[in-house]
Amino acid sequence: MLKVGIVGGTGYTGAELLRILVDHPDAEVAMITSRGEAGVAVDELFPSLRGRLDLKFTEPDTEQLAACDVVFFATPHNVAMNSVPELLKAGARVIDLSADFRIRDAKLWSEWYREEHVCPNLLEEAVYGLPEIFGDKLPQARLVACAGCYPTAIQLGFWPLLEQKLVDFNSLIASAASGVSGAGRQAKVNNLFTEVSENFKAYGVSGHRHMPEIDQGLSWAAGESVSAVFTPHLLPMIRGIHATLYAKLRDPAVAIDELQYLFEERFQNAPFVDVMPLGSHPETRSVKGSNKLRLALHRPPQSDMVVVLAAEDNLVKGASGQAIQCMNLMFGLEETAGLGAIAVLP
Numbered sequence: 001m002l003k004v005g006i007v008g009g010t011g012y013t014g015a016e017l018l019r020i021l022v023d024h025p026d027a028e029v030a031m032i033t034s035r036g037e038a039g040v041a042v043d044e045l046f047p048s049l050r051g052r053l054d055l056k057f058t059e060p061d062t063e064q065l066a067a068c069d070v071v072f073f074a075t076p077h078n079v080a081m082n083s084v085p086e087l088l089k090a091g092a093r094v095i096d097l098s099a100d101f102r103i104r105d106a107k108l109w110s111e112w113y114r115e116e117h118v119c120p121n122l123l124e125e126a127v128y129g130l131p132e133i134f135g136d137k138l139p140q141a142r143l144v145a146c147a148g149c150y151p152t153a154i155q156l157g158f159w160p161l162l163e164q165k166l167v168d169f170n171s172l173i174a175s176a177a178s179g180v181s182g183a184g185r186q187a188k189v190n191n192l193f194t195e196v197s198e199n200f201k202a203y204g205v206s207g208h209r210h211m212p213e214i215d216q217g218l219s220w221a222a223g224e225s226v227s228a229v230f231t232p233h234l235l236p237m238i239r240g241i242h243a244t245l246y247a248k249l250r251d252p253a254v255a256i257d258e259l260q261y262l263f264e265e266r267f268q269n270a271p272f273v274d275v276m277p278l279g280s281h282p283e284t285r286s287v288k289g290s291n292k293l294r295l296a297l298h299r300p301p302q303s304d305m306v307v308v309l310a311a312e313d314n315l316v317k318g319a320s321g322q323a324i325q326c327m328n329l330m331f332g333l334e335e336t337a338g339l340g341a342i343a344v345l346p
């Protein structure tokens with residue numbers, strides 16, 4: 001059994017790691033931290049885990065965490081990077097759900113995250129945690145930087161089109177919406193029920209920290225520097241991301257069936273990417289609680305655009321499920337181990 005440590009166990013992604021790991025056949029949670037809840041039983045804070053986990057939150061302690069085989073950081077950015085060098089030195093492997101190691105360029109990272117990176121030497125080594133693309137790098141990885149929630153849906157949705165150079169690289173638009181759990185569990189006025197419910201709005205249009213991450217991934221896919229227009233929106237629901245991706249076809253005569261075949265082939269060995277039948281409309285509830293990303297292709301009439309629709313659960317494929325998928329591949333386990341849950345309907 002793998003011994004797992006979780007830093008940041010009281011947040012939404014930490015709780016989601018727990019939900020998945022208590023049913024994992026090859027891993028057990030050995031340590032879980034919270035500064036605010038240290039000493040409190042995990043099942044007291046999360047009664048859904050009563051009878052399933054006999055553990056208390058502890059203060060984060062890098063020396064103790066180093067005894068784990070793998071440590072997940074489910075913490076805000078600028079936290080993991082302070083402990084990762086010591087953990088790696090002690091022989092633990094690290095899966096970071098935050099953005100500390102996602103961007104390869106330390107200067108660019110500092111511009112968006114407003115801090116100096118404390119271990120820029122590890123940025124090159126960190127494997128970007130998007131297993132459908134970088135899965136072959138995971139077995140050797142000491143450090144994984146899990147892809148962000150919006151970037152997962154947007155990068156995978158555009159990837160085959162860019163890789164095959166089928167679309168105009170200057171035409172990429174990603175309009176996406178996230179449930180409120182994407183903003184984390186800490187109290188903020190903007191996330192109050194009264195502020196969020198019965199409302200819909202865009203945010204971060206002139207600058208969102210996922211922009212450089214999305215562009216970095218799209219550029220890897222295209223093999224050259226590419227930038228998308230990204231517009232996030234806040235959806236008055238708890239979980240789920242829906243993205244509508246637009247791109248101009250280089251050859252408007254290309255048949256939609258060919259594109260569908262391309263996507264099916266690209267993701268044929270990806271257990272968590274579902275390329276739905278042509279013309280489908282993936283819904284967030286069809287992925288709620290599951291590690292699936294559902295994609296569907298459309299060709300609007302009288303236009304030279306292709307539209308890709310994408311739906312995922314931001315806390316599962318967009319965060320904790322994807323992190324566990326990475327862990328499985330790092331340790332030579334079944335990619336799907338512990339991740340078999342299907343979506344909750346309705």
Ligand SMILES: NC(=O)C1=CN([C@@H]2O[C@H](COP(=O)(O)OP(=O)(O)OC[C@H]3O[C@@H](n4cnc5c(N)ncnc54)[C@H](OP(=O)(O)O)[C@@H]3O)[C@@H](O)[C@H]2O)C=CC1
Nearest residue numbers: 008009010011012013034035036074075098182184185319
């Ligand atoms: N929510 C989402 O949909 C997604 C989130 N992510 C990323 O995952 C990370 C966690 O997100 P989320 O779960 O939403 O965040 P939350 O705000 O819900 O939880 C943060 C957790 O980190 C702990 N924490 C905060 N500061 C520190 C610190 N300085 N040292 C140690 N522990 C700390 C908190 O506990 P305590 O203060 O008690 O120690 C808490 O348990 C973020 O980086 C986020 O960007 C990624 C994809 C999707």
Ligand SMILES: CC(=O)N[C@@H](CCC(=O)OP(=O)(O)O)C(=O)O
Nearest residue numbers: 098148149150178179180182183
């Ligand atoms: C609704 C909401 O606020 N969403 C968050 C999503 C970010 C997130 O969860 O962080 P990752 O970078 O780790 O994916 C935001 O827009 O900042």
